[in-house]
Amino acid sequence: MINIKLKKLEHFDTSLPLPSYETAGAAGADIRASLGPGEKMTLKPGERSLIPTGLAMEIPLGYEVQVRPRSGLSYKTGLMVVNSPGTIDSDYRGEVKIILGNLGNKDEVIEHGDRVAQILVAPVLQANFQVDEELSNTERGAGGFGSTGRS
Numbered sequence: 001m002i003n004i005k006l007k008k009l010e011h012f013d014t015s016l017p018l019p020s021y022e023t024a025g026a027a028g029a030d031i032r033a034s035l036g037p038g039e040k041m042t043l044k045p046g047e048r049s050l051i052p053t054g055l056a057m058e059i060p061l062g063y064e065v066q067v068r069p070r071s072g073l074s075y076k077t078g079l080m081v082v083n084s085p086g087t088i089d090s091d092y093r094g095e096v097k098i099i100l101g102n103l104g105n106k107d108e109v110i111e112h113g114d115r116v117a118q119i120l121v122a123p124v125l126q127a128n129f130q131v132d133e134e135l136s137n138t139e140r141g142a143g144g145f146g147s148t149g150r151s
Helices: 071-076
Strands: 006-007 028-034 040-043 048-058 063-068 079-081 086-088 095-102 108-111 113-123
Touching: 028 048, 040 048, 040 095, 063 071, 063 095, 086 095, 095 113
Parallel strands: none
Antiparallel strands: 006 048, 028 113, 040 108, 048 095, 063 086, 063 113, 079 095
């Protein structure tokens, strides 16, 4: 387990829980909307918005935090994390905001304190990109976008 420092920003509601794992085996920690007590926002079909969390993070070098949809929210509503998975880089120190979009056909309401996404900590490897005239051959080759069939 690694430590990630959290900074509560000025508009963070201290009555809200910090990101937390809802079960012992959960891979992602739920993170909440910090809109302000009693506040809510409505996303119309096709709209997307940045949802404030009121938190900033210090992520250790060599790691990222991924922002992913919560399955129940995605199943029960039209709300989706539209850049899923979103990446919070280890050198970012600004507020964590969740890009939610309404892919459904009715208005969706987000209320202060709603669990709007889950965050996962993942190791990061950086690559050394090298130009070469030849790439090795594989059975698949350049086939993509359905080239391996449907079943």
